[in-house]
Amino acid sequence: MNPKLSNRIAISILYVIASTIVVILAALLGFIIISGLPAINWHFLTSPARAFTAGGGIGIQLFNSFYLLILTMIISFPIALGAGIYLNEYAKQNWVTSLVRTAIEILSSLPSVVVGLFGFLIFVVQFGFGFSILSGAFALTFFNLPLLTRSIEEALAAVPNEQREGGLALGLSKWETVIHIIVPAALPTILTGVILSAGRIFGEAAALIFTAGQSAPALNFTDWNPFNISSPLNPMRPAETLAVHIWKINSEGIMPDAKAISSGASAVLVISVLGFNLLARFVGHRLFKRFTAG
Amino acid sequence: MLINPSSPHSDDGWLDRNIVDPSLKDQQPIVLETKQLHVYYGDNEAIHEGDLKFPEHKISALIGPSGSGKSTYLRSLNRMNDGIAKVSGEILYRGVDVNRPEIDVYEMRRRIGMVFQRPNPFSKSIYDNITFALKRRGVTDKKVLDEVVETSLKQAAIWDEVKDKLKKSALALSGGQQQRLCIARAIAVKPDILLLDEPASALDPVSTSKLEETLLKLKEAYTIIIVTHNMQQAARISDYTAFFNMGRALEYDETAQIFTRPKVQLTNNYVAGDFG
Numbered sequence: 001m002n003p004k005l006s007n008r009i010a011i012s013i014l015y016v017i018a019s020t021i022v023v024i025l026a027a028l029l030g031f032i033i034i035s036g037l038p039a040i041n042w043h044f045l046t047s048p049a050r051a052f053t054a055g056g057g058i059g060i061q062l063f064n065s066f067y068l069l070i071l072t073m074i075i076s077f078p079i080a081l082g083a084g085i086y087l088n089e090y091a092k093q094n095w096v097t098s099l100v101r102t103a104i105e106i107l108s109s110l111p112s113v114v115v116g117l118f119g120f121l122i123f124v125v126q127f128g129f130g131f132s133i134l135s136g137a138f139a140l141t142f143f144n145l146p147l148l149t150r151s152i153e154e155a156l157a158a159v160p161n162e163q164r165e166g167g168l169a170l171g172l173s174k175w176e177t178v179i180h181i182i183v184p185a186a187l188p189t190i191l192t193g194v195i196l197s198a199g200r201i202f203g204e205a206a207a208l209i210f211t212a213g214q215s216a217p218a219l220n221f222t223d224w225n226p227f228n229i230s231s232p233l234n235p236m237r238p239a240e241t242l243a244v245h246i247w248k249i250n251s252e253g254i255m256p257d258a259k260a261i262s263s264g265a266s267a268v269l270v271i272s273v274l275g276f277n278l279l280a281r282f283v284g285h286r287l288f289k290r291f292t293a294g
Numbered sequence: 295m296l297i298n299p300s301s302p303h304s305d306d307g308w309l310d311r312n313i314v315d316p317s318l319k320d321q322q323p324i325v326l327e328t329k330q331l332h333v334y335y336g337d338n339e340a341i342h343e344g345d346l347k348f349p350e351h352k353i354s355a356l357i358g359p360s361g362s363g364k365s366t367y368l369r370s371l372n373r374m375n376d377g378i379a380k381v382s383g384e385i386l387y388r389g390v391d392v393n394r395p396e397i398d399v400y401e402m403r404r405r406i407g408m409v410f411q412r413p414n415p416f417s418k419s420i421y422d423n424i425t426f427a428l429k430r431r432g433v434t435d436k437k438v439l440d441e442v443v444e445t446s447l448k449q450a451a452i453w454d455e456v457k458d459k460l461k462k463s464a465l466a467l468s469g470g471q472q473q474r475l476c477i478a479r480a481i482a483v484k485p486d487i488l489l490l491d492e493p494a495s496a497l498d499p500v501s502t503s504k505l506e507e508t509l510l511k512l513k514e515a516y517t518i519i520i521v522t523h524n525m526q527q528a529a530r531i532s533d534y535t536a537f538f539n540m541g542r543a544l545e546y547d548e549t550a551q552i553f554t555r556p557k558v559q560l561t562n563n564y565v566a567g568d569f570g
Binding site for chain 2: 160162163165166167168169170171172173176180181184185290291
């Protein structure tokens with residue numbers, strides 16, 4: 001076979017593979033969104049779910065998903081940032097750091113249902129948090145930490161070494177250099193990583209079934225005192241999220257419009273995750289432009 | 295034929311080593327001096343010997359082939375090699391040995407500033423690049439900061455180009471402007487000595503000549519030590535030149551002397567372009 005022909009064949013095969021991926025994604029998204037879109041309206045997005053009658057919405061689940069996401073980020077971001085800074089800026093290459101890195105890798109390959117069961121045993125049972133947003137947020141932190149740490153570490157590693165030397169040469173300490181020069185310089189990439197991991201958290205179900213629970217008690221959206229049981233902000237209440245809700249309706253939903261609700265909720269979930277991805281690109285791009293072209 | 299290994303003269307009239315003391319030559323006070331400086335990367339000795347004295351308000355150039363140790367030597371002077379290499383020997387800054395563990399290395403680096411090979415402005419505004427280190431030291435008075443920004447940028451000969459966009463990102467400047475901004479940033483903390491590690495190697499000829507003009511003006515206020523690959527540059531701007539080879543400073547003398555009548559054969563070969 002001559003080189004020209006073999007090259008052409010290779011390229012065509014790669015084209016086919018690449019377009020297959022795009023077609024699969026487009027078909028999946030198209031199917032979910034088209035079948036779900038008719039169910040979505042303001043009432044559907046804001047009203048509570050109904051167990052036995054038609055006309056229920058996903059308002060509480062949607063709120064729970066966002067609240068859980070924010071809580072998870074509040075817990076996991078500082079830890080991941082600290083770990084990322086340590087690993088990239090301070091850690092020497094020795095057995096301790098290689099142990100940390102291996103631990104992170106193993107943690108990231110744990111199946112989410114295992115993380116969920118572990119969270120159930122530790123937070124729900126042992127610590128007595130019960131089925132609560134807090135238990136869910138801790139479980140999701142375990143789930144999120146490895147990837148977030150990795151992405152922050154990579155973002156910091158991408159900042160050229162000259163920046164560190166520039167800070168040190170001005171008589172700044174290493175810590176000042178890291179916090180005031182390196183982290184801000186890595187911020188666009190860090191934010192992109194955070195938003196992408198937010199998409200993963202938002203769609204997670206298995207880790208939450210046994211931790212945040214499968215029930216969504218009615219919430220009083222006029223009561224913002226986090227210590228009241230019906231307050232949306234109360235972190236100790238059970239909180240079924242959108243992804244868990246979809247799983248539950250499909251496995252044991254007995255409302256007459258279960259199929260429509262599940263399609264609608266799936267579409268909302270997919271659109272939100274897509275939104276996170278687009279937001280990540282947009283924010284990263286904007287920040288990059290602001291920092292470079294001001 | 296009798297060869298005496300301790301004699302600095304080889305049999306064809308060249309010296310093996312020729313290090314002058316500038317304080318004897320032109321009565322300038324010595325700002326920085328190294329004695330018995332050795333630098334090791336692990337077991338690998340990068341600098342065997344570097345006994346040089348740098349006079350005040352002069353430009354001293356360090357030249358030599360790649361890998362000769364001139365950058366390593368320079369980076370040892372403000373202890374940028376801390377944690378990377380082991381540096382032994384004395385580095386006397388105005389009589390004080392700064393190569394001791396009890397020295398406040400941050401304060402020392404503020405007095406001995408450094409500009410690097412590749413421009414490295416922070417991803418901040420031009421204004422913040424200049425004021426950043428001062429703010430970290432607790433200077434908050436806006437009037438003081440504004441003044442420092444203006445004088446530093448003027449000294450670095452970049453004020454006219456950036457005065458209308460001080461709030462814009464420094465990364466939007468051209469390479470030559472970025473390098474002069476880095477010089478302004480270094481002098482904003484009022485150092486005594488400026489170390490420059492091949493500052494023009496990433497710049498085009500026009501930016502390079504602007505940078506050289508700037509350095510010639512700056513030597514009235516600062517003592518400058520510059521590593522350069524470019525022999526014409528050393529000849530154009532420096533008062534003293536040290537020739538490094540294989541981790542040793544072989545010859546150090548007035549620049550004119552080095553380029554016209556070197557006393558060490560290797561220096562002669564290098565400045566004549568025979569190797570390097």
